[in-house]
Each structure stands twice: as structure tokens, then as C-alpha cells.
């Protein structure tokens with residue numbers, strides 16, 4: 213049946229997009245630095261300082277079909293300021309990257325990975341004003357232990373209660389060799405201490421803070437990240453990669469900076485997000501934590517993304533935005549390296565590395581910076597109308613990008629399922645008429661198009677609680693010359709599905725009907741919405757509403 217109306221059937225331009233329906237203000241929030249939520253309650257608040265979310269209009273498609281953020285939180289690029297090749301003792305002749313900014317007692321300490329003749333080590337540049345920088349040369353050296361014999365990079369630091377600084381850095385005994393000597397897995401977590409961020413640093417090889425472990429999401433790599441203290445516990449947002457080299461951020465915990473760290477059994481964000489490195493900022497205005505990280509694209513790191521949460525232990529993959537990519541970086545169009553952030557007055561400075569131009573190269577990167585006007589304004593975590601993005605599937609194309617994940621071809625380079633089917637309702641001669649307001653494209657739900665193990669699913673930017681009642685409406689059609697099909701629609705709350713079966717065999721051929729899924733949920737967690745087929749014959753899905761949350765009666 214898929215031959216009757218394939219996605220190649222017409223040359224419908226991909227830029228015909230139905231603006232996703234978002235609650236309230238979102239429909240008019242197009243621009244930069246407009247508060248996303250406050251204007252709804254404060255007329256004229258558009259002049260309020262700060263940076264707000266704007267909707268993504270041109271989602272990027274990735275080879276593996278992963279979902280793309282629905283929002284941007286645009287930084288204003290300040291350009292490149294620390295060019296590789298100018299450090300003392302030829303410490304950074306081929307690279308200056310992995311910029312980690314620290315502000316301590318009036319001085320900015322910029323740690324960056326310099327690539328010189330011997331390989332990659334962390335180097336130091338200092339500044340009092342972020343304008344004039346003094347390059348001090350290598351901060352660390354290779355070895356003497358085997359675990360950092362080939363590279364000693366990317367250090368995050370924190371001061372303990374006795375004013376001793378602790379450093380956690382990435383070491384590896386392996387590189388690609390040759391001239392470039394690019395560090396390769398395993399990326400290991402190593403420890404050092406000093407009385408000053410400027411060093412000298414004393415390496416502490418025992419105990420090892422944490423290590424990779426077979427059979428886990430950190431089987432390939434487990435390397436350091438941003439550290440902060442909550443109560444008497446230190447939390448580290450460490451980097452992980454699994455056996456399929458799927459990368460993400462998770463949380464390591466310890467009460468003793470000289471001891472071992474315990475890694476959370478599940479990652480803070482799904483491995484399918486493809487993220488490296490972390491830098492955390494707390495926004496007091498909205499009592500919200502922001503995790504800045506590096507998104508890895510098809511060829512190279514391609515953007516700085518930020519995730520936000522009110523609860524450091526609970527992160528939602530839908531609560532994310534693009535901060536800097538080739539569209540708003542002034543000098544690097546395809547490759548943007550890892551971010552770190554520091555607050556300076558009413559701005560948040562975002563440091564990053566990039567190769568410039570259209571390069572996607574690992575080498576010849578330099579360091580740039582960008583700014584975000586504070587405060588950062590994001591979604592209301594208690595919203596009662598949760599936006600479903602692209603709910604009418606008006607995004608034709610072979611690999612649509614956008615918010616839907618596992619859309620027929622999830623992780624196709626890894627697990628190689630079938631192509632997705634997103635077809636034209638009338639032009640494809642499947643129906644005489646469209647759903648009113650649903651546009652001309654719909655998704656097919658069948659065992660061929662969206663089977664139970666590859667459902668059509670969307671993360672939603674809402675954490676819900678036991679006792680809440682969730683409602684969504686959507687339209688299903690039985691096309692001409694088809695028996696109709698059977699399928700399942702479900703809410704997913706923290707991995708628990710609340711399903712209902714749906715059946716279009718009882719509809720008249722060439723007709724549409726509205727369905728409502730309502731569930732009172734019994735657990736708490738991140739919310740997502742999904743659909744999958746249970747018969748080979750398809751149901752056509754269109755015009756999915758926002759999800760309404762009715763909180764449990766007090």
C-alpha cells in the first residue's frame with residue numbers, strides 16, 4: 213500500500229510548515245531575546261531584559277533520525293578571541309579548544325586544550341577583564357601514570373571546605389597518532405589537587421574517581437564534567453558513551469572529593485541525545501538550573517544546546533534549546549565545540565571552540581565567546597496546556613527532523629528499521645477531504661510504519677505527578693480502499709505506558725474521526741506521547757492537540 217502515495221510523490225516544498233500550536237504567546241514569539249512567558253501576564257514586557265525561547269523554524273535532519281529541539285535560546289556571538297598557535301613553548305601550535313572558564317577572586321582562569329608536538333594537554337590563559345589574555349602555557353603534563361600518558365585534558369575544578377582545589381580531568385593512553393595525536397577512547401576520569409586554580413597541580417592517581425563499566429551506558433567512556441555541591445553531596449555532570457558510541461550526560465555523586473564517585477544507574481538524559489561535556493548555571497529569577505552541553509551532529513559537534521530543570525535530579529529531554537550553532541555563530545558555520553559558562557554582571561558568557569568557516573576538523577580550532585542577556589526565560593514547568601509540536605505532520609520530506617522521535621526510522625544507521633511514512637491526504641488520493649485544520653499531510657500508523665518497538669513518539673516539556681489526569685485529542689482516518697487498522701495511543705510517564713487501543717476498521721472508508729485519550733496517572737515522571745500500529749493495515753493520524761494536564765484535586 214505504500215506505493216500508492218509515497219513521500220516522493222510530489223515535489224511539495226519542505227518549507228510549507230504549519231506553525232506548531234503552542235500555548236498562548238508562543239505563536240507570536242518570533243525574534244531574539246523576547247521573554248517567552250512573562251509577556252503573557254505583563255503587557256509591554258517585551259522590553260524586559262533577558263533572553264527567551266523562540267521556536268525553531270528549520271529543524272535539522274540527522275542521519276539517524278534523532279529528534280531536534282523545538283526551541284532556540286539564542287546567544288549573541290562575540291567572535292573568536294584566543295587563536296591557536298600563540299601559546300608559549302609551542303603548547304597550542306595545532307589547537308586551542310575545550311575552553312573551560314573559571315572565575316576566582318577577580319581573575320578569569322581559562323583552561324583550554326592545547327595541541328602541540330607531544331600531544332594534547334590542558335593549558336592556561338588568564339584575564340582580569342575578559343579582553344586582555346595572558347597565555348601561561350601548559351597547566352598539566354603527560355603522565356607519569358599510564359592513564360594520562362597520551363593526553364591530560366579538559367579539567368573541571370571545585371574548591372573544598374578546606375580551601376583545597378580539586379581537579380577532575382580527562383586522561384587517555386590512546387591517540388590517533390601521527391601529527392595530530394587526537395585523544396581517543398577510553399576517556400578516563402582523573403584527579404589532581406592544588407592550593408590555586410593556577411597550579412601547580414598534584415596528580416592523585418589513587419583512588420580513581422570513577423571508571424567505565426561493561427554493559428552500562430558508560431561502557432565506552434566515563435569522563436569528568438561540571439561539579440557543584442548540594443547539601444553535603446557533590447554532584448558531577450559527567451560525560452558518558454555506551455558501546456554504540458551514543459553519548460550523553462549523567463550524574464556522579466560523592467561526599468568525599470578524595471574518594472570514589474558513584475554513577476547514577478540511568479543517564480540524566482537519553483543516550484540518543486548525543487551530547488558531550490557540561491557546564492551548569494543557576495538562574496535565580498526562575499529558580500531554574502541550566503545545563504549547557506555540546507551536541508554532536510553527523511560529522512562533528514555542531515551546536516551548543518542547553519537543557520533546563522527545576523530539579524537537578526530530573527532532566528527532561530524536551531526541555532532544551534539551541535544556544536549557538538552555525539546560524540548565529542559569526543565565524544564558524546558547521547562546527548561548534550564544547551561550551552562553558554560564567555556570569556559577568558547581567559550577562560552569561562558562553563565560551564566555546566570552533567575551527568571557523570565551513571571546517572568540521574578536529575584540528576586548528578580556536579576559542580570564541582558569546583553572551584546571553586540575563587535572566588534566561590523558559591517554559592512554565594507547571595503549565596496546564598503542554599505543547600505538542602508538529603502535531604499535524606506538515607513537514608514532508610524523507611527525514612523530517614523536528615520533535616518526533618523514532619518516526620519510522622529511528623537510529624537508522626544503528627538499528628536500520630524501515631522508512632517512515634508521512635503522506636499527503638488528498639493529493640495522494642487516499643482521502644476525498646482533510647481533517648478540518650489539519651493540513652494535507654498525515655502520519656501512517658501500522659506495523660510497517662510505526663511498530664511497537666519503534667513507536668512514533670514525542671518528548672513533552674512537562675513533568676507530571678501521580679493523580680494528574682492527562683487528555684489529548686487526535687484524528688484518525690480510514691483511507692479509500694482499505695480495511696482500516698488497529699493501533700495503540702499512549703502517554704508515557706517516566707517509562708510507564710498508559711495505553712488505549714484505537715480501531716479504524718469501524719469507520720467508513722474515506723472518513724476521519726476524532727479520538728480522545730484521557731488517563732489518570734499513577735506515577736510521576738517526564739511525559740511523552742506515542743502511537744504505534746498493531747495491524748499491517750494502516751490508520752492515518754493527524755491534528756494531534758496539545759496535552760491538557762488536570763492536576764490531582766488537593
Ligand SMILES: [Ca+2]
Pocket residue numbers: 604605606650651652653654754755
Ligand atoms: Ca496534517
